[in-house]
Amino acid sequence: MESSSAVTHDLTLESVKEEIYSRNNPTLTPIDIEAHASTVHRILELKKKHDVVILGHNYMEPLVFGISEQNEQGDSLALSMTAVQTDSQYIIFNGVRFMAETAKILNPEKTVLIADKTAGCSLADDFSAQDVRNLKEKYPGVPVMIYINSYAEAKAECDVCCTSANAEQIALEMPGDELIFVPDLFFAQNLEMVLKGKKKILYPGNDNGTKGAVCQVHEKFSLEDILSVRRTFGIDRDSENRMLYVHWECKPEVLQEADFYGSTTQISNDISRRVRNGGLEKAFIASECELTSNLMEEFPTVEFATACSIRCSHMAQISLDKIRPILEAIDSGSDLSKWEVTLPEKIVQRASKPIQRMLSFSS
Ligand code: SF4
Missing domain, CATH: 3.40.50.10800 (NadA-like)
Incomplete structure (x- = not known):
């Protein structure tokens, strides 16, 4: 898979714009790209200069998601694993606060930063x-x-x-x-x-x-919604090349109606496998809508039915305009406390045990 990140090219404003246009993300208009390219450019420049890891959750909007390199993108588990492996002093977590806390617990010596500390989770x-x-x-x-x-x-x-x-x-x-x-x-x-x-x-x-x-996002999908998606978009049950995906956090009756249920990564891997085998024409994902926006970019041959009003208000708090000042502060050696995630040492020690136990099962 090609990286969706802009960092793989020489970092001029023009090359950054070119990279974003070449991603052909159907949810990004030229107006978005022209309006935000200089911010993306500055973020990438400072990321490189200070060797900052920017972890990006799949629910970030595409321009924010794209400032993370491919190995810095993923769901909670993938990002937890990346957080353990990094050598960088600074980790910016583009996700919500509990995720940044997990990165801090796994990297107590590192400086973990989040663009908006009020980004919660129901x-x-x-x-x-x-x-x-x-x-x-x-x-x-x-x-x-x-x-x-x-x-x-x-x-x-x-x-x-x-x-x-x-x-x-x-x-x-x-x-x-x-x-x-x-x-x-x-x-x-x-x-x-x-x-x-x-x-x-x-x-x-x-x-x-x-x-x-x-979850305030996944609870919004009702069985009626899902059945209506099947009818409207022609995603029939038991159709090999049309799939209805459902995340674990949805209601039981919604999960039972799925053609495939799983985590964000499991859903993405199933799409990838079907695309490789030439067998996926159409898909709907009952999950946060920016996940679909990012998958549309990754799998351009698949027609994704979208319902992009189902956005996590917490994830939406993380924006390019809030990320850039963190990097400017790192560059100028200014105070980072506005963004830095800190936890009492005792809590770090106690909370790391269940997380480490999970990672030992996952390795
Ligand atoms: S989508 Fe938002 S509210 Fe739901 S689990 Fe994720 S962060 Fe929490």
């Missing part, structure tokens, strides 16, 4: 360390697996972390017949369904007096 924001403690009291001795979409204080209370790419595998690796999964209620029900007969999944809200959370 799953992480609505779930606390106290919620985990309540569940542990309710189900003593049962191991707790926490979705990576959570804050460090909550992770610090848990036995193992997971992402949507490895939850099923890690659940099976954990000892015992029962496992507490937090905080995503839809994900928990999907896991419960997939692991039926193999492992009992306990989760918040099941008459146990505790509460969990849902």
